[in-house]
Amino acid sequence: MQIEFLFSYMPIFTSFIVLFAIYLIAALSLNMEYGYGGIPNFGHVFFISVGAYMAGVLTARTVDYLAGIKAGYCSGQASVLRTEYLSSHPLEAVAIFVASLILGAIVGGLFGYASSYPALRLKEDFLAITLIFIGDMGRIIARNEEGIVCALTGLTGIANPLSFIKDVGTRSIAYALIVVAFAVLTYVYVQRLAKSPFGRLLKAVRDDDLAAMALGKVVPRVRGEIMIIGSALAAIAGVLRTFYIQGVVADDFQPLITFLVLTMVILGGMANNKGVILGTLIMTALDQFISPSFFSLLGISVEFDVTYMKYIIIGLIIILVLMFRPQGAIPEGPVETPALELSRSSEWDVEEGLEIESEGGSES
Amino acid sequence: MDLSIPLMNSLTLGSLYTLMALGLTMSFSVTKIANFAHAELVTVGGYVTALLVNWMGFGLGESLIAAFIASALLAVAMDEGVFKPMIKRGSKPLFLLVASIGIGLVVRYLLFVYADLNAVITVQAKTSVELIGRFGRAGITTIHLWVFPITIASVVLLHLMFHYTKPGKALRAMADNEDLARVSGVKIYTLRRLMWFIAGGITGVAGGLWAAYSVITPEIGWYALLRIFAASILGGLVSFWGTIAGGLIVGFAENFGITFMNTYFNVSTAYRPLISFVIIVIVLLIKPTGFAGFDIVEWVKEKIKGGGE
Numbered sequence: 018m019q020i021e022f023l024f025s026y027m028p029i030f031t032s033f034i035v036l037f038a039i040y041l042i043a044a045l046s047l048n049m050e051y052g053y054g055g056i057p058n059f060g061h062v063f064f065i066s067v068g069a070y071m072a073g074v075l076t077a078r079t080v081d082y083l084a085g086i087k088a089g090y091c092s093g094q095a096s097v098l099r100t101e102y103l104s105s106h107p108l109e110a111v112a113i114f115v116a117s118l119i120l121g122a123i124v125g126g127l128f129g130y131a132s133s134y135p136a137l138r139l140k141e142d143f144l145a146i147t148l149i150f151i152g153d154m155g156r157i158i159a160r161n162e163e164g165i166v167c168a169l170t171g172l173t174g175i176a177n178p179l180s181f182i183k184d185v186g187t188r189s190i191a192y193a194l195i196v197v198a199f200a201v202l203t204y205v206y207v208q209r210l211a212k213s214p215f216g217r218l219l220k221a222v223r224d225d226d227l228a229a230m231a232l233g234k235v236v237p238r239v240r241g242e243i244m245i246i247g248s249a250l251a252a253i254a255g256v257l258r259t260f261y262i263q264g265v266v267a268d269d270f271q272p273l274i275t276f277l278v279l280t281m282v283i284l285g286g287m288a289n290n291k292g293v294i295l296g297t298l299i300m301t302a303l304d305q306f307i308s309p310s311f312f313s314l315l316g317i318s319v320e321f322d323v324t325y326m327k328y329i330i331i332g333l334i335i336i337l338v339l340m341f342r343p344q345g346a347i348p349e350g351p352v353e354t355p356a357l358e359l360s361r362s363s364e365w366d367v368e369e370g371l372e373i374e375s376e377g378g379s380e381s
Numbered sequence: 382m383d384l385s386i387p388l389m390n391s392l393t394l395g396s397l398y399t400l401m402a403l404g405l406t407m408s409f410s411v412t413k414i415a416n417f418a419h420a421e422l423v424t425v426g427g428y429v430t431a432l433l434v435n436w437m438g439f440g441l442g443e444s445l446i447a448a449f450i451a452s453a454l455l456a457v458a459m460d461e462g463v464f465k466p467m468i469k470r471g472s473k474p475l476f477l478l479v480a481s482i483g484i485g486l487v488v489r490y491l492l493f494v495y496a497d498l499n500a501v502i503t504v505q506a507k508t509s510v511e512l513i514g515r516f517g518r519a520g521i522t523t524i525h526l527w528v529f530p531i532t533i534a535s536v537v538l539l540h541l542m543f544h545y546t547k548p549g550k551a552l553r554a555m556a557d558n559e560d561l562a563r564v565s566g567v568k569i570y571t572l573r574r575l576m577w578f579i580a581g582g583i584t585g586v587a588g589g590l591w592a593a594y595s596v597i598t599p600e601i602g603w604y605a606l607l608r609i610f611a612a613s614i615l616g617g618l619v620s621f622w623g624t625i626a627g628g629l630i631v632g633f634a635e636n637f638g639i640t641f642m643n644t645y646f647n648v649s650t651a652y653r654p655l656i657s658f659v660i661i662v663i664v665l666l667i668k669p670t671g672f673a674g675f676d677i678v679e680w681v682k683e684k685i686k687g688g689g690e
Contacts, residue, residue, distance in 0.1 A: 057475055135666060141475050142415045143665055146614075149417075150607055154658050161651045276482055283479070321497035328490040335483030336463055339476050 027186065029311075031193045035261055037301040038193075038200035039254050044281040044297045045207045045290060046250035051279075052287035052349075053211060054243040055223030056136050059275055060148035063155040064248040066270035067128050068121035068255025070165055073172040073265035075117050076103075080174075083109060091167035096174030100263075107181035114178035117256050125252025126245040133244035137237045152272050159267035171266030175259055196257050203250060208290050210246070212353040219243060220288065220352065273328065277304060280331050283338050286345025295346055303330060385517025387636040393525060393594065394608075395632020396532040400587035401605060402612035402624045403539065404580035408456075410556040410619040411576050413474055417481045418459055419584065419609060420602030421488040422452040426585025427592035427601055428492060434506040434593075441508045441527060445589045452585020456577040459484055465573075485603075492599040506593040524594050531590065535583050536625060542579075543621065552576055556619065608635070611657040614664050615671045623672030631657055 043065055050058040058064075077090065077099060084102040088095040103110040135147055159165050166172040179195075182188040210216050218239055221229045226236050259265045277300060285296025305311065307327040312319065338345065351357060405419045426448035433444040463480055472480075496502045514521040542549040551572055554562040563569050591597060591605070612631045616623025638656045642648035664671055 057478075135662070139665055139669070142478050143614075143669065145475060145478055146415055146610055147661060147665060150610070150658050150661060153607070154655060157651065157654055161649050273486075276486065279479065321494045325490040325493045325497065328486050329494075332483040332486030332488075332490070336480055336487070339472065339480045339483070340463065340467055340470075343470075343472065343476060 028189065029305075031189045033301065033305055035189075035193045035196050036305060037297060038196040039258050039261070040278065040281065040301050040304075041200045041294065041297045042203045042254040042257070043251055043278045044285075044293050045203050046247040046254070047278050048282045048287065048290060048293045049207055049210070049219075049250070050243055050247035052282060052289070052293075053216060053219040053223065054240065054247075055141075055219075056133075056240060056244060056247075057141060057145040058132075058136075058148055058244070058247065059145050059279065060132070060150075060152035060155075061251055061278055062270050062272060062274040063152040064125050064128060064251035065255040065258070065274065066155055066159065066267075067125045067248075068252030069259045069265045069270070070159060070255075071121040071124050071252065072117040072256040072259040073166050073175050075120060076113050076175045076259075077172055079113055079116075080109075091163065091170055091172070093173075096264075099174035100176040100180070103176035103178075104180040110176065110178045110180065114260060117260075118253060121252045121256040122249040125255070126249035128252075129244040129246075129248025130241060132248075133237075133241040136240055136244060149272060149275070152270075152275055156267050156270050159270075166265050166267050169268070171264055171268075173264040175263050175265065177260055177263055192261065196261070199253065199257060203253075204290060204294070207250075211288075211290065215239075215242075217352055217354070276335070277331060280335055280338075283345060284334055286347040286349060288349040289345065289347050292345050292347035300331075300334075303327060383518050384637075384640075385519040387640045389516060389519035389521070389525070391629075391633040391636040393528055393632075394636065395629040396528050397587050397591055397594070397628075398605070398608045398612045398631050399625050399628025400532055400535060400590075401584050401609045402616070402628050403535070403621070404456075404582075404584035404587075405609050405613045406616055406618060406621065406624040407552075407576055407580040409613065411552060411573065412460075412464065412468075414464060414477045414481060415474075415618075416459075417478065417606065418484040418488065419481075420606040421485050421492075422456055422581050422584040422602070423588035423591065423605050423609075424489065424492060424597070424599055424602035425455055426452040426588030427597040428496070428501075428504070428588075428599075429585070430589030431504045431506040431592040431597065432501065434508055435504065441506065441589075441593055444506070445527075445531075445586050448585040448589035449582040450585075452588065453578040453582035455488070456581025456584075457574055460573065460577045465570075489599055489603065496599050503596050503598050504592070505596045506589075508593050524590075527593065528590050531586065535586075539579075539583075539621070548572060548575055607654055607657050607661075611660045611664075614661055617669070617671035620672055626672055631660060634660060 043061065046064075047058060047061050050056045050061075077095075080086065080099045080102050081090065081095065084098060086095050086098045086102075088098065103113075132148065132151065136144055139147065160169055162168060177188065177192055179188050179191050182191060211219075218229070218234060221232075222234065222236050222239050229239075230236050281296040281300045282293055283296070284299060285294065286292025304327065307323055307330070309323050312323050401419075401423055404422065405416065408414065408416055408419070429448040429451045430441070430444040433439040433447055434441060439447070459481075463484060464477060467477055467480060493502070496504075508523070510522045510524055512520045512522055513526070543553055544550070551562065551567045552575075554565070554567060555569055555572060559569060588597075588602070591601065608631050612627035613624055615627030615630055616625075635653050635656045639648070639650050639653045642652070643650055
């Protein structure tokens with residue numbers, strides 16, 4: 018009885034895990050750019066969408082070519098044929114998935130590099146303004162061009178790489194594991210990056226770029242590099258999302274997605290990857306559970322669209338956190354250096370000295 | 382190609398963008414906050430006007446006054462409730478920007494909830510629109526008789542206020558250097574409130590006029606925000622006359638630009654926002670100060686003198 022009950026909720030659970038992992042990759046990459054690097058990349062949704070479109074276009078075009086599908090790029094018939102082809106050719110499906118990830122990351126990185134051009138030249142808030150609107154411009158182009166993701170209809174038939182597994186339950190769990198593996202890899206990567214000399218350089222540039230420049234650091238290059246890394250990671254999140262929902266629609270990539278991801282970072286704590294996990298968990302739960310389908314599951318009916326409530330809550334969280342706890346749930350810790358780790362493991366008492374030093378650094 | 386319709390559209394929308402952008406320029410130059418919740422001042426003004434006209438049978442004039450007050454109060458509330466406490470705690474300018482996004486989300490989606498409950502997600506103020514004249518193929522209606530005089534009157538009144546009244550001069554001093562203004566005995570917090578009241582109010586009036594001019598939704602402010610920023614950035618976000626020029630430039634560039642591209646290159650009119658976006662990017666990258674400090678008289682004099690370089 019109990020187990021059956023659990024199984025009936027399994028799809029909700031796996032979808033939650035997958036979305037959490039995808040949002041986590043996006044939030045960690047934004048934290049790299051904004052938290053550590055100080056670049057207010059509020060056009061984050063654009064870089065996620067680049068990966069998503071890339072996966073969609075690459076898969077659809079390749080399958081159309083391989084399977085010799087003559088039906089129109091956007092037609093429903095083509096979508097059915099693509100799904101059939103991908104579920105009967107596991108090798109090709111996986112190869113296309115891997116290629117999408119690689120190409121998505123490369124193209125995302127290129128766009129990141131391109132947008133680091135203004136990032137080096139504009140003042141912080143002007144840059145934020147520009148990037149917020151970049152996020153929306155990408156969507157406006159995609160929703161009006163037939164050739165990218167079929168304008169308003171959206172591109173469909175991007176079957177999951179694991180669709181050769183016939184049992185839907187097993188397949189979704191297996192895909193969830195893949196996405197979680199990517200999230201874990203991303204976490205390990207950004208955590209190592211943050212503790213590396215490059216991470217310390219990032220913080221130095223964020224806190225005082227003039228001082229960093231005076232010490233001989235090439236500030237534009239650092240900013241360019243972090244934009245490439247962050248955007249490539251965001252694009253990977255986009256690729257994983259496309260294969261998860263098995264299609265891509267331009268209007269899914271509203272600027273609101275950026276603000277949702279930004280809330281994860283701010284709520285959890287900027288420049289603190291552990292905090293970002295917490296923030297992502299809370300916000301994904303909010304995103305998932307304040308939805309019409311979940312409300313109808315609980316038997317609650319409201320007269321208006323429930324998703325509006327979600328955005329009101331997101332707005333309130335942003336305001337309240339910035340007003341009362343701008344450092345987030347888990348504040349940024351001292352700079353992790355080998356000396357600090359040594360002091361933790363041995364009897365050396367250098368903690369105090371380091372504390373003072375790091376406070377001076379993070380306050381400015 | 383008949384240019385009368387894009388010309389009328391440009392003038393009308395250009396005037397509306399100018400009014401909205403003047404509010405943004407005022408608030409940015411005094412407080413240095415890039416206020417994304419400015420969009421919501423437009424929407425609230427629009428909704429107040431549309432609902433008063435449609436439900437209460439108010440005239441457009443009274444409704445616009447109500448829109449002024451509603452948006453003005455919202456603007457003051459934003460500052461008193463969020464921005465001022467944050468500034469007193471020493472928040473970074475970027476945090477204020479992010480907080481303004483938060484305020485924008487709250488107000489916009491509260492409006493969405495209200496509009497959804499009352500079935501007014503799309504609404505237009507049902508005023509009697511009469512054709513009074515023709516300009517080429519474009520009709521001149523009573524709406525235009527509201528838009529142009531209000532815009533011109535607002536610009537003149539704001540100019541008189543900033544140059545000939547004490548609070549206006551003090552506000553300019555605050556925009557220039559807040560600390561210096563403060564030690565000179567300017568009551569900065571009272572003036573801030575006045576500034577938000579006026580900035581919010583004229584934005585609300587512009588929203589109200591928009592509601593009479595075309596259909597609005599709770600997202601109309603976000604839709605306009607790109608243009609508002611483009612206009613304001615053309616004025617360097619601080620210049621009064623630069624913003625007015627900016628609003629008209631944005632209006633003309635969008636309407637003529639898209640008509641031109643649509644006729645000759647078959648570009649979809651849905652790409653209209655890209656024009657404003659390109660304006661923002663080009664101005665920020667080439668001349669971030671926009672028209673600020675640009676004095677046409679000096680510029681002409683220099684040209685006549687034949688270059689002192």
